[in-house]
Amino acid sequence: MLADDLFTRYAVPVYQYFLRMTGHADDAGDLTQEVFLRIVGSQHRYEPRGREAAWVFRIARNVLAKRRRSASRSPETALADAEVAYEPDRVLAIGFDEALRLLQKLDRDVYLLREQGGLTYEEVAALCGLTQDGVRARLRRTRDQIRRLVALRLSDRTGE
Amino acid sequence: MTVIVMDLKYSETLSAFFDGEQVDAELLAESLGQPGAHTLLLEYAALRAKSQSGARPSPEFLDAVAAKMRQAAHRRRWQFRFAVVAASACLALVAVAVGFIWAPVVERPAEPPAPATAVRLAAPALSRETPTDLLRAPTAAPRPQPAATKPPSPDRVPVAALRLRLGQWEESLAHEGGEGRRY
Numbered sequence: 370m371l372a373d374d375l376f377t378r379y380a381v382p383v384y385q386y387f388l389r390m391t392g393h394a395d396d397a398g399d400l401t402q403e404v405f406l407r408i409v410g411s412q413h414r415y416e417p418r419g420r421e422a423a424w425v426f427r428i429a430r431n432v433l434a435k436r437r438r439s440a441s442r443s444p445e446t447a448l449a450d451a452e453v454a455y456e457p458d459r460v461l462a463i464g465f466d467e468a469l470r471l472l473q474k475l476d477r478d479v480y481l482l483r484e485q486g487g488l489t490y491e492e493v494a495a496l497c498g499l500t501q502d503g504v505r506a507r508l509r510r511t512r513d514q515i516r517r518l519v520a521l522r523l524s525d526r527t528g529e
Numbered sequence: 530m531t532v533i534v535m536d537l538k539y540s541e542t543l544s545a546f547f548d549g550e551q552v553d554a555e556l557l558a559e560s561l562g563q564p565g566a567h568t569l570l571l572e573y574a575a576l577r578a579k580s581q582s583g584a585r586p587s588p589e590f591l592d593a594v595a596a597k598m599r600q601a602a603h604r605r606r607w608q609f610r611f612a613v614v615a616a617s618a619c620l621a622l623v624a625v626a627v628g629f630i631w632a633p634v635v636e637r638p639a640e641p642p643a644p645a646t647a648v649r650l651a652a653p654a655l656s657r658e659t660p661t662d663l664l665r666a667p668t669a670a671p672r673p674q675p676a677a678t679k680p681p682s683p684d685r686v687p688v689a690a691l692r693l694r695l696g697q698w699e700e701s702l703a704h705e706g707g708e709g710r711r712y
Contacts, residue, residue, distance in 0.1 A: 372598055380591055385583040398586060402594045409601045465579045483548060484580035490550050508548065509541040516572055 372409045379425045379486075380405070386426070386485045389469055390433055390477065400436060404429050423492040426482055430496060468518035472511060479504060480511040539563050547573045 383404055387397035407428050415424060469477055479497055482488045483504075488496070490504045499507070539560040546552045546560070547570060560566055 372602065373595070376595060376598060380594070381585055382581075384586045385581075388584055394584065398590055401586065402597065405594060405598055406601050409598050410605060465576070466583070481580070484577055490545070490548065505541060505545050505550070509537070509544040512544055512573060512576060513540065515576055519576075 371412045371415060372405065375408055375421060375425055376405050379422065382485050382487075383425065383429050386429060386481050387433065389466065389481055389485070391436075392470060396436070400429070400432055403432050407432065420488075420492065422486050423488055423496070426486040426488060427496055430478070430482075464519045465515065468515045471518060472514060476507055476511045476514070479507045480515075483508060535563055535565055535569065539566070540569065543569055544573065 380401060384397050384401045387400040388394060391397055391400070404425070408425070411428075469480070472480070475497065479493055479499070482493045482496060483490075490501045490508075493499070494501045494504045497504070538556065542552050542556050542560040543566060546557055
């Protein structure tokens, strides 16, 4: 079955995408489940025109947008809860996730769709309503911001 | 992570190259020749590794979602079958309803239009032959009709019969008395 195959390949990337977009592990789990239940319900409409990853992450973005519309809790308030799920010795990882949190929502989305989902610039542009040049520029800027933020975080923690 | 200062066009080219996108070869060569380009690519790789090595969902969670997906797929199959049956039933009902609505109209003969022109034809010589007669084989001989026998009228006895009776009477007289004729 297509849905089973997609679940095997994309459950973890989708979960991590949601975890980094919402900052909350429970929300990430709920959203991941909703995505794959939607896939079960709509897999007969799937047309393999593009890549499966783009289709899966389009559904993921739609599910997230719907949840954001209906949720009263903001991702920023849930960040403290999400940090509990991480291992304490992964200082760099925490710094990376905090750096992601400080990005603009669209920049974070673009970055995660590229890095987590493996989508091409064209696919990211189609999903986010941007041009390919816009995606290219945003990714470069986002990477620079993350690098600076992580370097800043590391220097804060090490007292440099 | 080190902060590398590089022209935007070079860092953007390196970023796109790192993502496997199409870049200008000449610009890429220039970008790779910039100081810090090697470090920048390594840092991009480190960021990607961190992006893809975040917290993972627990196996129990994945098993639970997979089980729900199987249930949903099973439910969906039955919903699909039910929908097909319901749609077929609705179609049949509609067909029957349409039949009931339209059938009387179809069966009711339409009124013939009023004649606009009356054509009077000369009357042909009517044949007395009935269609049954016409259908009969011409070679078949007409069946002879039995002669009609009229029953004798009681008040009108034929002369021959009277003579016969008279002869009988005379014979009886002669036999009884032997007398001759008295008349």
